[in-house]
Amino acid sequence: MAVTLKELGRLAGVHPSTVARVINDDPHQRVSEELRQRILALADEHGYQPNRLARSLRTKRSNVIGALIPDISNPFFALMFRGIEDALAERDYSVILANTDDDSARGERGITMLRERQVDGLILATARRHDRAVQQLIAEHFPVVLLNRHTDPIPPNAVVPADYTGSMTAVEYLIGLGHQRIAHIAGSDEMSTGHTRRQGYRDALERHRIPFDPDLLVGGSFRDQGGYEAMQQLLTLSIPPTAVFAVNDLAAAGAMRAANEAGMVIPHDLSVIGFNDLSTVAQTTPRLTTLHLPVHAMGVKAAERLLAQLLGERGFVEPAILPVTLYVRDSTGPAPAPRE
Amino acid sequence: MAVTLKELGRLAGVHPSTVARVINDDPHQRVSEELRQRILALADEHGYQPNRLARSLRTKRSNVIGALIPDISNPFFALMFRGIEDALAERDYSVILANTDDDSARGERGITMLRERQVDGLILATARRHDRAVQQLIAEHFPVVLLNRHTDPIPPNAVVPADYTGSMTAVEYLIGLGHQRIAHIAGSDEMSTGHTRRQGYRDALERHRIPFDPDLLVGGSFRDQGGYEAMQQLLTLSIPPTAVFAVNDLAAAGAMRAANEAGMVIPHDLSVIGFNDLSTVAQTTPRLTTLHLPVHAMGVKAAERLLAQLLGERGFVEPAILPVTLYVRDSTGPAPAPRE
DNA sequence: ATCTTGAGCGCAATCGTTCGTGCTAAGTGA
DNA sequence: TCACTTAGCACGAACGATTGCGCTCAAGAT
Incomplete structure (x- = not known):
């Protein structure tokens, strides 16, 4: 089925390399217009498809x-x-x-x-x-x-x-709303995203003279289930948070789910803010406040x-x-x- | 950086093909154990990585x-x-x-x-x-x-x-709940999924002697926005549906969003059922009833x-x-x- | 008439592997 | 001792493309 340059060359009565030149229309070398048309027609007729593997092997670019x-x-x-x-x-x-x-x-x-x-x-x-x-x-x-x-x-x-400024913005926004007990559902510290957002969270608190409470820093996963479990953990606290900043939308959605199941009304009882603004995820009810990322x-x-x-x-x-x-x-x- | 079989052969003082045989440990041909070890060590030392393109070119399997x-x-x-x-x-x-x-x-x-x-x-x-x-x-x-x-x-x-039995199941379930005005937010008729689910919808109605109302068949997209707009259209009807079966979860979520915005309470005023059971999508509030698909x-x-x-x-x-x-x-x- | 020039194409090596075939030496049986 | 096997490896042709180089021949220059 698959025709090769060699076969096309044989059919046209020319050397394969000549066929190659017209196929790739080689800027340097020239082929007579008539032959060029003949080869093009032949290639078309036989549905020639270049073998990219062979080409890559030769050119060293895949x-x-x-x-x-x-x-x-x-x-x-x-x-x-x-x-x-x-x-x-x-x-x-x-x-x-x-x-x-x-x-x-x-x-x-x-x-x-x-x-x-x-x-x-x-x-x-x-x-x-x-x-x-x-x-x-x-x-x-x-x-x-x-x-x-x-x-x-x-x-x-x-x-x-912009992980750092993003999480700083989120937390300062919550502070501006009057929140003082703000939790962070964090991502893994091994990743820069988890690490930096956590850092932004802590620095925002510090800047506004809100003491850091280790109980309010939970999680370690980027997924929905992680957010769900982290929120459950937060709800067991004697003084639960009034707001939570989640490392991403998935975790935020999980947190909202847990809060809902615990009978809390968002945003009345609890504010939740996410990260990324994924269209399929952020369209929760109520719609998720989040940091939009392109x-x-x-x-x-x-x-x-x-x-x-x-x-x-x-x-x-x-x-x-x-x-x-x-x-x-x-x-x-x-x-x-x-x-x- | 990248070592080739040929170079390894030169280093070991053998023909490249011999190196190839030990790398792929050719079951047919045999190489002395001592040489075999020597080549393996050499390959390891130079971090040999086979060039899969070349291999594919030769074997005709990529x-x-x-x-x-x-x-x-x-x-x-x-x-x-x-x-x-x-x-x-x-x-x-x-x-x-x-x-x-x-x-x-x-x-x-x-x-x-x-x-x-x-x-x-x-x-x-x-x-x-x-x-x-x-x-x-x-x-x-x-x-x-x-x-x-x-x-x-x-x-x-x-x-x-199982598009047909799936949508049949969904619609019959709704009928069993007492619904008579059941809408279908359909997918494109050019695709078997859209076509067959639509067919199941109509056949389910017919089987239960519910007359088909063309006003209740809307949509034509598989996406969230399509579901949203289709629902808006359904809400303009003089007698709106009490239930809607959406071609998939995305469209169902869009429909729920439109219904919510119109002040309807799900499932009290409207039942919604989806298709596929996507974990990130079906976790709406209320949680989406849907046809689970592996x-x-x-x-x-x-x-x-x-x-x-x-x-x-x-x-x-x-x-x-x-x-x-x-x-x-x-x-x-x-x-x-x-x-x- | 001879030389130059360049258009138009062929030649052959090459990319890194695979694999059928063939060669050599050592081992086997009679 | 002599054919004969077999282990252990080398050889070289592919796979399908690319590309520098060189050849040929007609046209133009002198």
């Missing part, structure tokens, strides 16, 4: 990039990945995706697998703050972009959200930065920090009057 | 499959895709994903691109009921599995949900069927129809007493 994603079934990463694919597809690149479930062994296997497949570069959304494998990659000067999470200290090839655009930017590296442009000097903006909706409100 | 997905940022497809990747990864296959946004031109470009990259097979979650490109592929005997949606008539290589397992099964084809097993005679089960939660209730 036009494929690898993406390491914690879990594509997480809508956050799905949307981000969509951004990656959109940006790559229109430039004739393809993506191979591997899920890691935040398991470093799976991550490393993913990296070797992708390199064996000769990907031109990697986009890693899986980096831990101290990630040997990733640091190794960077040291080798292998083309890499760190997406969403970065290693410490933040390298220039990172594309991440998730799709982040994916796009990561892909573009990677492609820029591949085109040999000198590496970026600074990481891309994407702005987050507070979207006030219905899950937050003034602090309830203290009981007497 | 161990890559292509997946055509309408939109990976849709949590339904994301979860399904996760199933695909899980099943493939553990068998040393990788996936290249392309989004089509249900645009047939993009679909066809996707197919050619994937074939140029020499994928061993394709999983298509994008098939329309009358899809020339897909039918062409099947006619060519190119290894293909149709996932979620199938062409008409349903081919043996399809892995799809979405992840569907992806897994599609991948397994494709691999079975690749291993030359005789094609399946029958399509895989995955069972759906009604999960009754809080968004459905008895029909409100007719006003007097």
Whole structure:
């Protein structure tokens, strides 16, 4: 079925290389217009499709990039990945995706697998703050972009959200509403997102002279169930919080679910604020107040930065920090009057 | 950096082919144990990584499959895709994903691109009921599995949900609750899912002698916004429905949002039922009654069927129809007493 | 009439692997 | 001792494309 250049050459009575030149319309070498048309017609007639593997073997460029994603079934990463694919597809690149479930062994296997497949570069959304494998990659000067999470200290090839100012904004907003007992449902401290948002939370409290209460710092997961359990834990406190800032929308949704089940009314009894603004998740009732992040655009930017590296442009000097903006909706409100 | 077989051969003083045999530990040919160890050590020392492109070129098997997905940022497809990747990864296959946004031109470009990259097979979650490109592929005997949606008539290589019995179950459940004015927020009729669920809806009504009212059949999109607008349209009716069966959870969530905004209380004023049971979507308040579908397992099964084809097993005679089960939660209730 | 020039194409090496075939030496049986 | 097997490896042709180089021949220059 699949015709090759060689066969086309035989059919046209010319050397395969000549066919190659017309297919790729080689700018340097020239082929007579008549022959050119004849070959084009022949290629069309036989439905010639170039074998990209062979081409890549020869040119040493696969036009494929690898993406390491914690879990594509997480809508956050799905949307981000969509951004990656959109940006790559229109430039004739393809993506191979591997899920890691935040398991470093799976991550490393993913990296070797992708390199064996000769990907031109990697986009890693899986980096831990101290990630040997990733640091190794960077040291080798292998083309890499760190997406969403970065290693410490933040390298220039990172594309991440403004975690610190974002969580600072969220907490200060809650303080402005009169809240004093503000909890944080945190993400894993091994990831820059979890770590930095936690840091922003603490610094915001400190700036406003609100003493830090370790009981109000709970969690350690980025998922719905984690938020649910963390909220349950918060509700057992003798003085429960009046507001909670969750590390992301998923955890926020889980927290709202737990609060609802405990008979609390949001935002009357409890204010909840999330992070990311995922459309499928933030449309809870009441609608979630959250920090909006251009998730799709982040994916796009990561892909573009990677492609820029591949085109040999000198590496970026600074990481891309994407702005987050507070979207006030219905899950937050003034602090309830203290009981007497 | 990257060492090749040839270089390893030179270093070990043997022919590259010998190195190849020990790397792939060729079962037929034999290499002396001592040489074998020496080569293995050398490969390890230089961090040899096989070039999979070269291998594929030679063996004519890329161990890559292509997946055509309408939109990976849709949590339904994301979860399904996760199933695909899980099943493939553990068998040393990788996936290249392309989004089509249900645009047939993009679909066809996707197919050619994937074939140029020499994928061993394709999983298509994008098939329309009358899809020339897909039918062409099947006619060519190119290894293909149709996932979620199938062409008409349903081919043996399809892995799809029990759309008909599912929607029949949903509507009969609503009828059992006393509902008579039951609306359907439908999906596109070009897709088997939209078409078949619509058919089940109509047949269920007919079986129970409920006259079909064209005003109650609305929509045509699978997305949240579509459900929202369809519900708004239903609310303008002089006699609005007391129950709505949505083609999927996303549309159901949109419908609930519209109903809420119109001041209706679910399930008291309106019952809503979805399809798919997506964890991130179905956790609305009230929790969505829906038809549960083993979405992840569907992806897994599609991948397994494709691999079975690749291993030359005789094609399946029958399509895989995955069972759906009604999960009754809080968004459905008895029909409100007719006003007097 | 000879030289130059360049258009138009062919040649062959190469990318990194795989694998059928063939060669050599040591071991076996009669 | 002599064919004969077999273990252990080398050889080289693929796979399908790319690309620098070189060849040929007609047209223009001198």
